[in-house]
Amino acid sequence: MNEKIWYDIKMTSANTPSPFVVSASSMFSSAYDGWKAFDGLLVNDGGNARWLTSNGTKTGHITIKLDQLRIINLIRIDMSQSGATLFPTQMAIHGSNDGATFKKIASFNRPIENISEQEFNNNTPYLYYRIEILANNGGAYTGLTEVKLGYVNQKKPINKTLILHDGEYKKCVPLSPEKQEVWSDDSVNIVQKMTSNNSANQIAYMSYGGGSVNTRVGSAFNAFDYASNSNIVRTSVSPKGFLSIVFNEGKEIGAYSLYGEVRSSADPRDFTLEGSNDTTNGEDGNWTVVDTRVNVSYQMNIWKRFELNESVSYKAYRLNITRTYSPNSDAVIISEIMFHPPKKLLSPYEPEKKSHWKVVSDALPNEDLFISEGMDNLSPLLDRKVTELEPLPMTNKSEISNGDVGKVFSKTLDLKKYFDIRSIRIEVK
Secondary structure (H helix, E strand, O other): OOEEEEEOOOOOOOOOOOOOOOEEEOOHHHHHHHHHHHHOOOHHOOOOOOOOOOOOOOOEEEEEEEEEEEEEOOOEEEEOOOOHHHOEEEEEEEEEEEOOOEEEEEEEEEEEOOOOEOOOOOOOOEEEEEEEEEEEOOOOOOOOOOEEEEEEEEEOOOOOOOOOEEEEEEEEEOOEOOOOOOOOOOOOOOOOOOOOEEEEEEEEEOOOOOOOEOOOOOOOOHOOOOOOOOOOEEEEOOOOOOEEEEEEEEEEEEEEEOOOOOOOOOEEEEEEEEOOOOOOOOOOOOOEEEEEEEEOOOOEEEEEEEEOOOOOOOOEEEEEEEEOOOOOOOOEEEEEEEEEEEOOEEEEEEEOOOOOOEEOHHHHHHHHHHHHEEEEOHHHHOOOOOOOOOOOOOEEEHHHHHOOOOEEEEOOOOOOOOOOOOOOOOOOO
C-alpha cells in the first residue's frame, strides 16, 4: 500500500523560516502575499491567511524554495474561505534547481471543491517548485488558501516465507562460504601531492635556511611532491633541523617511509618523528615525540619504512634530525617522505557455514518477525536435481520367508532426508 508523506512547511514571512523562500507572480495586497499559502492557517484561523493575485488577474503562480532537493509528486490544495468563482480549474507544477529555468512536471484540471489532492508522476528531486494557475472558475482574480506538498512513497510488496514443521516456524539458512580476513591497505600515502609549500590543503615547512641550494630543489614541499628525483638539499649548514607537514585535520598513522635516492653523508641518520595538534605553520606549537631512530642507513632508490609501536593521530608531523650520516657533515638531504595509515581489520575470518534450518518461532510469527526473519527466495529449496546414489548393500532377511523358495533382502532408508526417487533398479546376483 502506498504511503503519503507530507512536508511540514509553516511560513511566517516570505523567507522565514530559513532557508525556505516564497515568491508570487502578483498579489492582491500585502495582506495576501504568496507565503500565506504555506503558513499552515486557514482564513478563519488567523485572518487573511491566503494568497490572492492582483485584481483582474485570473492566472498566476507562486514559487517556493525548499530546504533541500526533494521529490514532490503530491499536492493538496485547500480553497476554504474563498468564493467558488476564485477556484483554480486548470493548474501546472514546475521544478527547478536554480530558480531560473523551470521544467513542467505535471498539468491537471482541478475540481470545483474546497479541498483536493492531486498525485502526479515525478521521480526527480528539485530545490524550487512553482504552482501555476492556468485558469479559474470565472472570478476577477484567483489564488490559493493553503497548499501542502508531499510525495507518495510507493511501497513494494513484501514477500516473505517461513516453513511450518513439527509445530515450529523455520527458515532455511543458505550455505555461507568461507571468508578470509580483509585488512585495510597500510601502504598508501596519506599526504596529497604538493606543488608549493601551501597546497592541497597542506602546509610544508622546514627550519633549514641559508646555505647553498642545489639547483634542482630548495623548498619544503619537494619532500612531498611525489617526485623521487627532487630533493631538499642544504649545504654549508648545521644538519640539525626539522621538516614539517601540517594537515587540515587530524591524521592517524601507523608508519612512515623515507626514500634513499642517493647514498650521501647528508642523509638523516639520527632523528625523531614528532606530532602536534596546535601548530599553525609547522614551526610553532607543542610537539610530542612518537618515534626515535638512530644509525639509520639507506639503499639507493629504495624506500625505507619505519613502523610505529602503536598508531597515533596528530594534525601535523615533523622529522626532527639531530645527525646526518657523516658526523662531520655540514649538509642535509631529504628526498621524499610518505606517511601511512595503520593496518586495520575490516572484516574478520568466517568459517564455512553449512546450509541448515533455523527455528524462528514456535508460535505464529507477527508481521515484524516475518519481515525480519522470513525467506526472500524459495527457489533454492525447490532446486531439485537427480543424483545417482552409491549402491546400497541390503541385509539378508530370508528367515521371514517361512521356507518359501527364494531369498528376501531389505534396506532401511532415513526418511528424515528427502529423496526424489525417479527409478529403482533391482539387480539379482
